[in-house]
Amino acid sequence: MFKVKLPFKMPEVKEKSSRHVTCYFGREKDHKDVRVPVKLVPNWQMEALKKFEELLGKFRNLKVQLDSCVHCGNCADACQFFLGTGDPRNMPVARQDLLRSVYKKYFTTAGKLMPGLTNADFLDEDLLNLWYTYFYQCSECRRCAYFCPYGIDTAEITMAAREIMAHIGLGTKYVTEVVAKVYNTGNNLGITPMAWKDSSDFLSEELKEMFGIDIPMPTDMKGAEVLLVPPSADNFVNVDTMMGYAVMFYAAGISWTTSTYCDEAGNFGMFFNRANHKRVNRRILQAGRDLGVKTILWGE
Numbered sequence: 001m002f003k004v005k006l007p008f009k010m011p012e013v014k015e016k017s018s019r020h021v022t023c024y025f026g027r028e029k030d031h032k033d034v035r036v037p038v039k040l041v042p043n044w045q046m047e048a049l050k051k052f053e054e055l056l057g058k059f060r061n062l063k064v065q066l067d068s069c070v071h072c073g074n075c076a077d078a079c080q081f082f083l084g085t086g087d088p089r090n091m092p093v094a095r096q097d098l099l100r101s102v103y104k105k106y107f108t109t110a111g112k113l114m115p116g117l118t119n120a121d122f123l124d125e126d127l128l129n130l131w132y133t134y135f136y137q138c139s140e141c142r143r144c145a146y147f148c149p150y151g152i153d154t155a156e157i158t159m160a161a162r163e164i165m166a167h168i169g170l171g172t173k174y175v176t177e178v179v180a181k182v183y184n185t186g187n188n189l190g191i192t193p194m195a196w197k198d199s200s201d202f203l204s205e206e207l208k209e210m211f212g213i214d215i216p217m218p219t220d221m222k223g224a225e226v227l228l229v230p231p232s233a234d235n236f237v238n239v240d241t242m243m244g245y246a247v248m249f250y251a252a253g254i255s256w257t258t259s260t261y262c263d264e265a266g267n268f269g270m271f272f273n274r275a276n277h278k279r280v281n282r283r284i285l286q287a288g289r290d291l292g293v294k295t296i297l298w299g300e
């Protein structure tokens with residue numbers, strides 16, 4: 001729903017102020033683990049356009065959002081990245097236009113016939129560099145969507161652009177490494193199964209010291225009623241939360257367990273491409289099936 005904005009002061013516009021802020025490229029090893037080309041494919045333009053066409057065919061919302069922006073500017077100061085940097089490319093509408101210009105050029109009649117009038121643009125190396133920079137300066141928070149009278153969600157446009165980039169072998173080290181860790185250890189932080197169990201046992205001992213009773217923190221317990229899938233940070237950093245789950249289950253008399261195959265609630269596949277988004281989610285279901293639980297409690 002369209003919302004009235006709080007009176008934030010529009011920042012001073014500083015052209016290209018965050019142009020130099022780019023992510024490290026993904027490593028070959030991680031790209032292999034997340035099943036995308038290990039580097040930019042030779043025929044990347046054609047491959048990118050093929051993927052773009054596929055996304056437009058599958059997701060009508062993407063096409064509608066690319067078609068319906070009227071450039072009213074209401075979303076301009078809705079993005080924290082623009083508020084923080086003053087870089088006009090971080091205005092949500094400008095971020096969208098990086099993809100929209102290519103959409104117009106290759107997938108609309110007006111853009112093909114009158115590129116100058118429609119801001120249609122070729123997908124060349126310069127534009128691809130801008131994609132890599134500014135689509136990775138969007139956190140997909142969706143704040144801007146609340147301020148758009150048409151409900152255009154820049155996060156979905158960012159996701160489409162990242163999906164295309166992943167397809168041609170352009171991934172960031174941060175995101176691909178985190179997703180690869182899920183496949184290799186079960187969680188974003190790279191906590192090994194042994195370390196996860198050790199930490200759970202340690203926290204259970206802490207609870208005994210605090211309350212004088214045995215409050216278990218089971219791992220990989222077959223037949224438990226509930227599989228808890230917490231953010232891995234809860235068993236490593238925010239341990240009060242992890243101990244809180246244990247106390248709650250104990251008080252409620254519910255048998256529960258965590259899984260060392262899948263001990264991560266956060267899904268970084270969402271920040272990369274749909275295939276990994278699904279693959280990470282499937283691990284949660286698989287863990288539930290393997291342990292024979294009745295309920296999966298999953299959340300961050």
Ligand code: SF4
Nearest residue numbers: 079138139141142144
């Ligand atoms: S979704 Fe992206 S563009 Fe929109 S406000 Fe969040 S970070 Fe900014």
Ligand code: SF4
Nearest residue numbers: 069070072073075148
């Ligand atoms: S508020 Fe919506 S219609 Fe207006 S410029 Fe932003 S995305 Fe386009």
